[in-house]
Amino acid sequence: MSDTPEPATDTGPPPPWTPLRQALAGLSWPPMLLPRLVRDLLRGPQTDPAPPVPEITVSALIERLDAAARARLGRSLAIRHVGSGSCNGCELEINGLSGVVYDLERLGLRFVASPRHADVLLVTGPACRNMTEAMQRAWHCAPEPRWVVAVGDCALDGGVFRDSYAVEGGVGQVLPVDLVIPGCPPSPGLMLEGLLALVEAQRDEDEVPAGMPPRAEPGFRNQG
């Protein structure tokens, strides 16, 4: 029998912290986690301050969206990532955005699981022909108003892959791109700047620039 017998002596009423300790023990936390959590809480956030947003990008973006659309998007954006055939370097850096250091969500930006919930399609990679239809379907699924952000040199113009038989070129060949974030891959800081510019572009609801060019609609290659 491995049970140790109860000590015979009466120890009196339990000390006041016993219930807390029992409750914590019941959570089956490993003994080292709790002090670490406390330490993490006490040492304050490890998050970098948000980068400044370039005004020129913001005004260019404002011109692309009418006031009604801006009002509907509000100052928070739901982002859906769509990989159109990247080398996965851009994805690595996008994933960094949700981490503690960049902490996208504090700025009103969050990743969502479906294009149907998205205001922004964040597209990485050259426009691989094998992805054309899927990308256009994702775009059609996203409710209007919507932004398309091309992330990385590949998404910009096909990057090093631009001359390949398997690639259409940049994402702009397949979808109407609103904003390009260049780099191979762009750093999370640069991406954050671009995304914040999108949020900023929703700021003014008054002035609507006149004579906005209509945005081109992409079509399915295989459906008339």
Add this chain to the structure above:
Amino acid sequence: MSRPATKLIRQGAARVGFRHELHPSQWLQLRAALGDEPELDFLGLWAEQGAVHAAFHGADGLLLTTLPLAEASYPALSPVRPAAAWFERAVADLWGLRAEGGTDGRSWLDHGRWPAMAPLSARPQPNMAEPPQPGFLPALGEGVHQVPVGPVHGGVTEPGHFRFHVQGERVVRLEARLGYAHKGTLGLMRGKSPRAAARFAARISGDSTVAHSWAFAAAAEAALDLTPPPRAILLRGVMAELERIANHLNDWGALCNDAGFAWPQARCGVLREALLRAQEAAFGHRLMMDRVVPGGVSIDIARSGPDTLRAALAGIQAEFPALRRISEEQAGLQDRLAGTGVLHPALAGRFAAGGFVGRASGRDFDARRNRAYAPYDAVAFTVPVLRSGDVEARLALRMAELEQSLSMAETLLARLEPGETLLALPVQGGEGVALVEGFRGEVLCWMALDENGLIRACFARDPSWLHWPLLEAAMQNGILADFPLCNRSFNASYSGVDL
């Protein structure tokens, strides 16, 4: 030990030291001989115009064999080496060469959306047809239904399609249909100098950019009979270990998070970001892309680089023991990981699975040790091996490897001596092959240069070629809800196989 297949290959006419050419009749015999020599590991199969090549690794190292082709077909190897099936399908899609008697004849890379068919063959035919619907292997049984996932996924990942056949929650069959990220990389490399083509190798799989660049550079150097300067070799080793550390941290955190335990991901994320910033300070790029090039390294480490890197590594070192203990002792986490997604050692062995996938299922192979290429020939390290083959084992193995890499990176940094970092490449023909251990496993690269020093043909095999079919096997009879965990624990590259 008779080793009939090795013997047969060696009887073929030697084209270069490591590659032997077989007659059609010998190739047919090879198929039978491979069945009698299961210990000869199959690494990959690819083609160029007028020939198919296959690579093996056995007791006497790397062995390549070639079948020159007059027609558009060759006897398949997949009946005796199941891992060959994905390669045979790719060879059919890219070069238009059919594997006679192969276990799977469906196209994979070619979705019917390129302007031409067999784009790497001598005469690509224009593609006039509508893209066909993909065909999936059937699963029969009462109440079996299909769950399609992708190519656009719920998380931030690369594109790929998964087709599940499920019965209730139980997965009867999983099939990965990839090829969405096909960028035509092999075609882009042709006709370029190794220096110019290195940027394509660096972008085969961004998370393994150092490993692929190194394998590519080493193959070019072998073809040109060139040894890069010692400082460049040490820097390559440093970068490769840093890449391993960063990737292991990333997946460690993500795996815990997928199982609902967020804290390790927060900590791993902070440590990894500090490392990436140190890498940028030391090498001018957060992922160290385009740093390893044929002839050496394109950029020397910054003067303050070693100290910056040491500081980042020390930060990881300091937190590593607690992070590991907490991950290993969290009952809720272990409950999700232990016994999930088991890859049986026998199967891992038959596929010659590399990296942590193979080593978590008992396959004791690490190119850094087994092939002892510089600088690893002069560094002491252990290669952890486990046998249980589940998600937990793959995670435990990565933690153990991470610990090794931390000390290896320190050792290599301490050995840096001033010196040259890049040699000019002679302009001449040649052929070379290399095997370099990346974080996923060994990367194989083979390259043939014409007399002008331009690439005639090249093939780069990411370890994911073997991991994808094994992920399918590991999911069999598991539950659908475990797929994200299982998939993450393999973390096979999409772009790495789509090429």
